[in-house]
Amino acid sequence: MKKAIVQFSTINALMAGLFDGVFSVGEAKKYGDFGLGCSHALAGEVIVDHDFLEADGDKAVKVMGDNELLPFVQVTTFQPDKVVDITDVCKSNLYAHLAHYLPLDNVFVAVRISGQFDELKIRRPFAQHKPYPSVIKVFEQQVVDTVENVTGTLIGFWTPEFFKELSVAGFHLHFIDTTRKLGGHVIDFSASNAELAYECKQSVQIALPESEEYLRKNLKMDDLNKVIKQVEN
Structure with missing residues (x-):
């Protein structure tokens, strides 16, 4: 189904500490070549731009192999409904541009947003070791960089608020530069001129983990939304 997003696991499972990769890159790539996620043990942010790219805390970007594992990833085929040139765009006004x-x-x-970004704030985590710390602790140690005048692409999804326990509500974006040497999760961005491409998706298919850890994990996090906002922003 070309209009479907295929999602492996849920955001609340990730926030609850299920960092082990249980889905292979090879399996995920059957369903698309556009998307985002994270790698095993939160070793890096994953950008799906034809290849599955991993950006880690050491500022390295690599192409992932088919046998590498992912705890969370969203993929789709991307055939834009519309491609437009936009001006003076940033994370806080992206909703208005798209709306x-x-x-x-x-x-x-x-x-997908492509162009030269006047300013870009991105982050990448370091690989974790068991027993895993809380997701808040993980991202307190993340690498955060602010770069200027960088050319590349933002890739991601808009998710409605009422799906917030399945995916990140609002915009969830990852970045890869044109040289494929810089990437990560987007905290903020601004661009004087950029190209905006979008595709409305009518279907979301979810594959849940089959691990014993997932089956027994308590995913009823009372402060889930607070945790997600703190981690994602």
């Missing part, structure tokens, strides 16, 4: 072209509160949208 100009379609009502998006009740749908999933795959989003």
Whole structure:
């Protein structure tokens, strides 16, 4: 189904500490070549831009092999409904830019933004070791970089608020530069001029982990939304 996002695991499972990779890159790539996720033990941020790319805390970017494992990833095929040039875009006004072209509160949208970014704030974690710390502890140790005048692509999704326990509500974006030497999770960005491409997605298919750890994990996190906002922003 070309209009589907295929998601492996859920965001609340990841936030609850299920960092072990249980889905292979080879399996995930059967369902698309566009998307994002994270790698085993939160070793890096994953950017799916034809290849599966891993950006780690040591600032390295590599192409992942088919046998490498992922605890969470969203993939799709990307065939834009519309491609437009936009000006003066940043994370805080991206909703307004996209809402100009379609009502998006009740749908999933795959989003790609390409161009030279005046400023970009991204982060990458370091690989964790068992017993795993809380996700908050992990991201207190993350590498955060602010770079200027960098050319590349933001790749990600818009998720409606009422799906917030399955995926990150709002915009969830990862970045890869044109040289494939810099990448990570996008905290903030701004661009004077950029190209916005989007595709509305009518279907989300979810593959849940089959591990014993997942089956027995308590995923009823009372402060889940607070944790997600703290980690993602």
